[in-house]
Amino acid sequence: MTLTEKLLARAAGKLKVEAGDNIWVKADVLMTHDVCGPGTIGVFKREFGKDAKVWDRRRVVIIPDHYIFTADSKSNRNVDILRDFAREQELPYFYDVIDDPSGHWVFDAGKGNLKRQYGANYAGVCHAALPAKGHTRPGEVLFGTDSHTCMAGAFNQFATGIGNTDAGFVMGTGRLLIKVPETMRFRLEGRLRPGVMAKDIILHIIGEIGFDGATYRAMQFEGSGIGTLSMDDRMTIANMAIEAGGKNGIFPFDARTAEYVESRTRLNGTHAAYEPVEPDSDQRFVYDTVVDLGALEPTVACHPDPGQRQKAKDLASVKLDRAYLGSCTGGKTSDFIEFARVLQGRRVSIDTFGVPATPDIVRDLQSTRWGAKTIWQILEDAGVRLTENAGCAACLGGPVDTFGRMNQAGMKCISATNRNFPGRMGHKESQVFLASPATVAASAIAGRIADPREYLPN
Numbered sequence: 331m332t333l334t335e336k337l338l339a340r341a342a343g344k345l346k347v348e349a350g351d352n353i354w355v356k357a358d359v360l361m362t363h364d365v366c367g368p369g370t371i372g373v374f375k376r377e378f379g380k381d382a383k384v385w386d387r388r389r390v391v392i393i394p395d396h397y398i399f400t401a402d403s404k405s406n407r408n409v410d411i412l413r414d415f416a417r418e419q420e421l422p423y424f425y426d427v428i429d430d431p432s433g434h435w436v437f438d439a440g441k442g443n444l445k446r447q448y449g450a451n452y453a454g455v456c457h458a459a460l461p462a463k464g465h466t467r468p469g470e471v472l473f474g475t476d477s478h479t480c481m482a483g484a485f486n487q488f489a490t491g492i493g494n495t496d497a498g499f500v501m502g503t504g505r506l507l508i509k510v511p512e513t514m515r516f517r518l519e520g521r522l523r524p525g526v527m528a529k530d531i532i533l534h535i536i537g538e539i540g541f542d543g544a545t546y547r548a549m550q551f552e553g554s555g556i557g558t559l560s561m562d563d564r565m566t567i568a569n570m571a572i573e574a575g576g577k578n579g580i581f582p583f584d585a586r587t588a589e590y591v592e593s594r595t596r597l598n599g600t601h602a603a604y605e606p607v608e609p610d611s612d613q614r615f616v617y618d619t620v621v622d623l624g625a626l627e628p629t630v631a632c633h634p635d636p637g638q639r640q641k642a643k644d645l646a647s648v649k650l651d652r653a654y655l656g657s658c659t660g661g662k663t664s665d666f667i668e669f670a671r672v673l674q675g676r677r678v679s680i681d682t683f684g685v686p687a688t689p690d691i692v693r694d695l696q697s698t699r700w701g702a703k704t705i706w707q708i709l710e711d712a713g714v715r716l717t718e719n720a721g722c723a724a725c726l727g728g729p730v731d732t733f734g735r736m737n738q739a740g741m742k743c744i745s746a747t748n749r750n751f752p753g754r755m756g757h758k759e760s761q762v763f764l765a766s767p768a769t770v771a772a773s774a775i776a777g778r779i780a781d782p783r784e785y786l787p788n
């Protein structure tokens with residue numbers, strides 16, 4: 331069996347499953363957020379009764395992160411709905427925006443977008459927060475009401491996005507009917523060259539198979555190159571499995587996975603036991619390919635979908651209005667470090683926005699020094715507009731007052747986010763070009779799409 335088949339067989343209590351089997355699986359964790367949480371809660375109450383209790387209060391994780399730092403009253407109210415539910419159900423893992431468990435969340439637009447407006451428990455973007463807070467464990471099944479839930483496949487778990495109706499059912503029963511997906515294997519061999527990042531790997535792969543090339547399939551990443559990739563790198567790759575239509579992305583377990591998971595579960599006091607799955611010798615794949623990491627170059631997915639692959643060096647004629655670094659895919663500490671490595675000592679020439687994915691990342695950037703300056707200061711000196719209000723921000727547009735949102739027709743933005751269908755970051759006639767943090771930085775300097783190798787320090 332492939333890694334995904336083994337995980338699903340275990341979750342179904344079966345010795346063996348095959349692609350195409352329909353099986354009931356047990357959920358280890360259900361995650362929801364402010365956009366889909368209220369709908370999921372509505373389905374749960376409608377189907378199980380207004381006094382119903384969730385199947386296991388320690389396995390429901392609620393992380394408001396999407397439409398948070400906006401004066402839109404309906405968005406603010408969604409956070410209050412989550413808080414009321416978490417209090418009613420006595421959920422230990424609700425990462426509230428504010429500290430008062432009986433308060434109301436209101437964003438104060440008068441204070442501006444840049445300075446922190448959240449309390450001590452706020453966790454930021456759900457997919458970055460889940461592992462950081464110790465909720466991702468190898469060998470488990472994670473369902474989330476968000477398509478990029480697949481990011482947790484970096485941790486050797488079956489993680490996939492589900493709709494509100496399914497999530498309401500999982501909330502009540504802890505189970506879900508799943509069709510076992512076929513598996514595609516991508517063997518990553520060799521090592522990335524300077525200026526090339528994990529984002530370039532997944533943009534290359536999606537360009538190869540198309541934005542629907544893995545529809546309802548597992549994307550299994552293997553090969554000697556995996557050992558050269560950090561957990562952040564693996565998260566970037568697994569995150570974008572859905573951009574090829576994938577049901578999930580999955581990585582093997584290794585010492586790096588163990589180190590990350592064990593430190594995070596210990597730090598946060600979450601469930602620490604886990605049992606990874608190892609690849610079998612008789613795995614069957616519907617597609618099997620080798621990706622030579624050493625041959626990859628800085629890559630861009632052009633408007634209007636993540637499969638429009640081009641090399642950054644061939645797009646120098648594309649003039650830009652904006653650059654954006656952020657999201658679960660591209661707003662991690664390591665992303666900001668590579669961004670800063672290119673920008674250090676230089677200035678951006680177009681509007682450039684930086685949105686860390688989590689409050690912990692804000693702290694990392696404000697406390698890590700390169701010489702006399704923090705990374706935060708280096709980026710501000712380069713002209714980047716950085717916000718302490720970690721979250722999804724303009725990754726999916728959001729209300730019109732969202733930080734970094736593309737509000738005008740015709741705007742072109744290079745972005746370290748994961749999705750670029752029309753209207754994704756705001757105006758339906760704007761255009762988004764997906765790239766690595768290094769390519770976003772180089773392009774922010776040049777005001778056009780640029781290859782970061784033009785700017786790398788020796």
Ligand code: SF4
Binds near residue numbers: 476659721
């Ligand atoms: S950062 Fe973007 S892709 Fe990630 S969860 Fe938020 S909206 Fe979705």
